[in-house]
Amino acid sequence: MTPFWAVLLSALGAVLLIMAASFVVGRITGKYSIIDAVWGPGFVVVAWVSFLVTLGDGTPTLRWIVLAMVTIWGLRLGIYILLRNHGLPEDERYTEMLQDSGPSAIVRKVQLPQGLAMWFVSIPVQLAMLLERPAWWVVVIGIVVWAIGLFFESVGDSQLAAFKKDSANKGKVMRFGLWRYTRHPNYFGDAAVWTGIFLTVAWTWVGWLTVLSPVAMIYLLVNKTGKALTEKRMSKSKPGYAEYVEATSGFFPLPPKKGPLQQIEKSPS
Numbered sequence: 402m403t404p405f406w407a408v409l410l411s412a413l414g415a416v417l418l419i420m421a422a423s424f425v426v427g428r429i430t431g432k433y434s435i436i437d438a439v440w441g442p443g444f445v446v447v448a449w450v451s452f453l454v455t456l457g458d459g460t461p462t463l464r465w466i467v468l469a470m471v472t473i474w475g476l477r478l479g480i481y482i483l484l485r486n487h488g489l490p491e492d493e494r495y496t497e498m499l500q501d502s503g504p505s506a507i508v509r510k511v512q513l514p515q516g517l518a519m520w521f522v523s524i525p526v527q528l529a530m531l532l533e534r535p536a537w538w539v540v541v542i543g544i545v546v547w548a549i550g551l552f553f554e555s556v557g558d559s560q561l562a563a564f565k566k567d568s569a570n571k572g573k574v575m576r577f578g579l580w581r582y583t584r585h586p587n588y589f590g591d592a593a594v595w596t597g598i599f600l601t602v603a604w605t606w607v608g609w610l611t612v613l614s615p616v617a618m619i620y621l622l623v624n625k626t627g628k629a630l631t632e633k634r635m636s637k638s639k640p641g642y643a644e645y646v647e648a649t650s651g652f653f654p655l656p657p658k659k660g661p662l663q664q665i666e667k668s669p670s
Contacts, residue, residue, distance in 0.1 A: 403455045408527045413520050415450040419443045420516040424508060433499070433507045434492040436515065441478030444471055447523045455530040463540065467529040467601055470547050474594050477551075481558050522618045525599045525611040536604035547597025553579060553654070554590025561587070574635070574645045582654040584645065588627040589652055592619045623652060 419439060427433035448471040452464060486492075498506040560578040564570050579586035592615070599615040602608030622628060628651065635642045648658045 402458050402531060405531060408451050408454055408530065411450050411454045412447045412523060412527050415447050416516045416520045419446055420512045424512060432491050433495045434486060436511060438479050438483040438486065441475035443519050444523055445475035448472065448526050451527045451530045459531045460533050460535055463532065463535050464530050467526055470598055471526055474551060477555060518621060522595060522614045524614045525602050528608060528611055529602050532602060532605060539604035540601050543597045543600030546600060547594050550590040550593025550597060553586045553593065557586030557590060574639050574641050576645050581657050583650045583652060585628050585652060588622045589654065592622055628652065
């Protein structure tokens with residue numbers, strides 16, 4: 402069996418190449434925000450590298466299941482962000498970094514932390530390529546949780562894109578569909594996806610050693626790059642957002658609280 406440290410090092414090497422390539426593309430195009438679109442596909446590359454490095458190891462069915470879970474999630478997310486950002490100017494976050502410290506700031510403040518997060522969060526995927534004789538009932542639970550997450554993320558993104566496309570909604574707060582039950586169905590979906598992937602290895606004590614991987618993803622989504630930044634920006638730019646926050650769950654989907662927002666129609670049409 403391939404030693405686990407060999408898989409870890411191979412995955413780390415893949416992450417370094419991904420980050421280096423995204424930096425080069427950013428330097429050539431002048432849009433370092435390409436790193437946002439690389440986030441999901443980067444996990445796909447790590448999963449495939451882990452899969453290929455461990456050929457002949459583990460349980461074939463489990464290996465293919467986990468590989469498919471990561472590939473479907475990562476490619477959907479990457480394509481969505483790439484299309485969403487197409488034709489837009491450089492993200493103001495990166496513009497400010499470039500003005501203050503130059504391209505090196507992108508490496509230090511974005512790519513290195515993001516690369517390390519990608520490698521660490523993907524450890525359950527790397528481990529899944531080596532495990533044998535899985536408890537399939539736990540794996541099935543993981544697939545179900547992953548599917549719920551993919552539903553919330555993809556449907557939430559689709560609903561938000563349709564909302565923004567309608568010029569009549571300019572300046573308004575999105576609070577329809579899944580957005581009535583959580584202010585961040587996309588981030589909740591991400592958290593559920595990686596919780597589900599972790600569960601595919603949680604039937605063994607070795608798998609439980611990787612529990613900090615989904616915990617790290619959830620922490621980043623809630624407190625760092627996801628929910629916290631989005632709400633800080635929205636609270637400054639969107640009238641009515643405070644009322645939306647008061648009536649709607651911050652992360653986990655829940656029925657809307659009673660209040661003024663219940664008087665708003667359930668769909669924007």
